[in-house]
Amino acid sequence: MPVEQHSDPFEDRLGTALRQAGHTFDPDDGAALAAAGHARGRRLRLRRRRAAVASGAASLALVGVGGALLLPGDDSQEPQQRSVATGTTAAPTPTTTPLPLSRADMIRTFQELLPEGQFGESDARGTGEELPPYARVVFDDGKGAASISMSLDRIEPGSDQARQIAECPDKVLTPYDSCSSSRLADGSLLKIFKGYEYPDRRVDTKLWTADLVTPNGHYVTVSEWNAAAEKDAPVSRPNPPLSTTQLEALVSAGVWRQVVDAMPADSTKPDPSVTETVPAGADGAAVGQTLADLLPKGVEVVAKGGQDTEYAYLVVDDGKGKCFVQVNVQPDMRDVAGDLYGSGSETLPDGTRVATRQGPGEKAGSGVVMWTADTMRANGMRVVISAFNAADQNSDATRETPALTIEQLRAIALSPKWDALVKG
Known part of the structure; x- marks a missing residue:
């Protein structure tokens, strides 16, 4: 996406939100193009920051407000499933024997673990390739063709990323039908998610996923759709083919841990002998509270949420309808200042750069507009705040304009209260 459209800081929250299967990367999908910053950790976010200068017209935030959610009537509420929050103690995953697989072996093994049915188009990567292994097949159990894929990787056990993968999304940010963790x-963490390929439901393509993280750092994810392709294919059946029980059996099959163990060492890991200074991210709770404190009189907070660091949102109401407001507070972003603040921006006497934008919320519902104030201090700290004329980013407009004017958004973003949240 052209940098002239400016960056949406919330886009880089989505990359690993629902799945991390490399084959699902779609160059036409802004959410997939966004960097997987926060979920990958501060170091990786800094590496990808320059690539995250993306469209500012659309705004989606990473899922990741914790806990398990079990909904009435969801078949994922099985007796053996327990919330991660219970802190259940379990034995560690036993050591496995590495099992190298070629592309053909990956497809064959994947098909053998699926129920009876007919197989169509397929694709895969083996263990000896540069990118992690994956497999994808078109499967038909007699009720309609469906795309099913799986991807393998390694992850640091007990890391923030592992925890975030196992957490159910915040429904304000990512609508879905059910989720269990x-x-x-x-001791493995398992999440079963049943949602949609497009959060705004502009088509009825369903996306169901299973994510598994073992105590030894194996990461397995399975995704299935009720269509022969994840995008741009007609819905071919009411639901994806695999039930909750079948998803769990497939993602937790022991063979995938052996395949992960056969993957070559990760050459992208940073050299421990090289010290890299990483600016500290603002505490997410403090970001949300600061935003609430800076709201004008007469604007009431009716809901709130966010992430551990840098991002928070509020749903507010001034008596004329709900309005979604989100803010991102990022440390030193001077390396992309030229891309963020073009000819239409201004520079204040203290060196702060300011850009404001008013336009449609391209990824939101019908009639939704997005107003943004984007600021960067002389030290590179970036505060960018957006407001919508809807209660969330995926619903239709509930009012003509956001509850906050562009002047109020600008004043909030320029408040000196933000400076105390970021250090280093």
């Missing part, structure tokens, strides 16, 4: 008997 549990700890299996061997």
